[in-house]
Amino acid sequence: MKRTLTAVFALQLLTSVFAASAVEMAPYPVKGIVIQVLEQFDNPEGAIFSADGKFVFISNAAELGMPDKGFAWTHKGGYISKLAVQPDGTLKLLNEKLVTGLTGPLGFAVSTVSTKLFPKGTVFVVEAWAPLADADGNRVTDPDLLDPKIIAFNADGRILGTIELGAGSVAAKVSGVPATLANALAFDKDGDLYLADTGIGGGQFSPPIETKGGGVYRFPITSLDALAAGREAPLSYIAVPEGGPDGIQVAPDGSIHFNTVGAAAGLKDPAGGGFYRVTKDHFTSGTLPAPFASGAGALDGLDFAGWTRFDTEIAKTHTVVITTPFSPPRTLQIDRKLAGPADLAVQKLRDGSWSVVIPELSALSANNRNNPVTVVRLPADFDRF
Numbered sequence: 001m002k003r004t005l006t007a008v009f010a011l012q013l014l015t016s017v018f019a020a021s022a023v024e025m026a027p028y029p030v031k032g033i034v035i036q037v038l039e040q041f042d043n044p045e046g047a048i049f050s051a052d053g054k055f056v057f058i059s060n061a062a063e064l065g066m067p068d069k070g071f072a073w074t075h076k077g078g079y080i081s082k083l084a085v086q087p088d089g090t091l092k093l094l095n096e097k098l099v100t101g102l103t104g105p106l107g108f109a110v111s112t113v114s115t116k117l118f119p120k121g122t123v124f125v126v127e128a129w130a131p132l133a134d135a136d137g138n139r140v141t142d143p144d145l146l147d148p149k150i151i152a153f154n155a156d157g158r159i160l161g162t163i164e165l166g167a168g169s170v171a172a173k174v175s176g177v178p179a180t181l182a183n184a185l186a187f188d189k190d191g192d193l194y195l196a197d198t199g200i201g202g203g204q205f206s207p208p209i210e211t212k213g214g215g216v217y218r219f220p221i222t223s224l225d226a227l228a229a230g231r232e233a234p235l236s237y238i239a240v241p242e243g244g245p246d247g248i249q250v251a252p253d254g255s256i257h258f259n260t261v262g263a264a265a266g267l268k269d270p271a272g273g274g275f276y277r278v279t280k281d282h283f284t285s286g287t288l289p290a291p292f293a294s295g296a297g298a299l300d301g302l303d304f305a306g307w308t309r310f311d312t313e314i315a316k317t318h319t320v321v322i323t324t325p326f327s328p329p330r331t332l333q334i335d336r337k338l339a340g341p342a343d344l345a346v347q348k349l350r351d352g353s354w355s356v357v358i359p360e361l362s363a364l365s366a367n368n369r370n371n372p373v374t375v376v377r378l379p380a381d382f383d384r385f
Contacts, residue, residue, distance in 0.1 A: 023293050023321075025321075025330065028330065032332055032382075036090045037375075038373045040093065040096070041359070042078075043367070046107045048108035049085070050110065050123070050155055051121035053085060055083065056082075056357055057080055058359055059080055059105040061078055061105060062367065065367035071131055072133035072137075072139065073128055079097045079098070080100075080153075081097065082095040082098040085355075091375060099153055104128030107343045110122070110123055111152075111187055112187045112191050113189075113221055115225050117228055118152050124152050126183065128180075129147060129148040129181075140205075141204060141205055143206070146167070146178060149164050150193075163227045170233060171217060171237075174236065175217070177202075178209060182195055182196075183245070183248075184302070189254065190221060190254075192219065192221050193221070194216060194218055196258050199245075213240060215237055215240045216240065222234075223235055236286065237286065238278060238287070240288060242269060243260035243262055243270065244267040246258070246301075247303075250304075257275070257309065258276050260299060261273075261298050264314055272294050272295045273295060273296035274291030274293065296311065298316070300314045301358075305348070306383065310322055313341070317331070318338045324383045338360055341360055344358045355376070358374045360373065
């Protein structure tokens with residue numbers, strides 16, 4: 001018999017899994033089946049299903065791919081790919097370069113409520129911009145060239161608007177710093193938009209750009225059109241001085257969850273890979289609660305399938321961590337070793353099974369456009385244990 005949960009009960013169960021505050025993996029994994037590996041991307045970092053579930057969009061972050069030059073995004077080398085979801089859950093490439101000329105495109109979100117500029121279902125993607133290099137691997141040091149932003153586009157790739165995150169923007173005025181490594185996005189059911197900024201890369205510029213360690217933003221739906229038009233509008237921010245926020249997603253009860261990437265980004269992370277939960281009240285007060293779990297490693301992507309939480313670990317285990325309200329965290333077990341699993345996307349298929357699309361950011365690998373995206377199928381009842 002399928003279990004049903006109230007929002008409060010589910011949240012209590014999910015957080016009680018971590019009552020000891022330290023993540024301890026359960027010995028029994030979640031077993032998935034790899035149904036497809038597509039090796040035709042350039043450091044894919046983000047994946048998102050369209051609102052109708054017919055398409056998947058992949059962000060090709062175009063990491064420089066020159067190990068001797070260090071980690072950096074290639075200036076205006078990134079792009080968005082569009083794929084169609086097939087009846088069996090596999091993906092078919094429709095347009096390799098739907099949107100081009102981007103710098104470090106990373107996480108996505110799909111709007112849940114229409115505004116005048118952005119119809120419901122508009123796809124939002126964030127550009128990171130730092131660390132930054134030109135196509136020859138030369139570090140960009142002019143701070144005036146830093147231009148992080150959120151870009152909104154429709155399913156045909158038409159740009160509908162942008163929200164600036166750099167120096168002089170409304171976001172920078174509220175946080176006190178530009179978003180140097182804006183990393184992931186999420187919408188709630190009210191249409192408010194959330195952004196996680198890891199906050200690194202400012203040191204390469206001359207003079208250096210202060211970052212303060214990153215944080216998370218809330219853009220109310222009533223502000224989106226004004227911000228896209230370059231006008232002042234209310235937004236709020238929670239500073240995360242250590243740890244480096246990376247993945248962000250909204251739980252079924254409307255609370256906002258994010259994780260931290262820590263040492264993988266060269267940052268101190270007292271939580272050692274933290275699971276955080278905040279509410280709109282925290283954005284109003286600007287206060288950061290303690291993580292409700294810690295010690296999960298260097299975390300990147302984050303998504304929910306109902307009340308089940310998915311996190312990716314990119315430094316040590318290179319795995320997907322799955323946490324249900326009824327069990328401790330478990331590792332996704334598949335017959336493939338992942339290379340830097342990043343901002344994954346999860347969707348229920350027509351037959352009740354689940355599709356997990358895992359972009360693999362193969363950092364420092366040569367840019368031959370052969371980096372993988374792995375598609376995994378989970379049984380309908382994977383979350384019952």
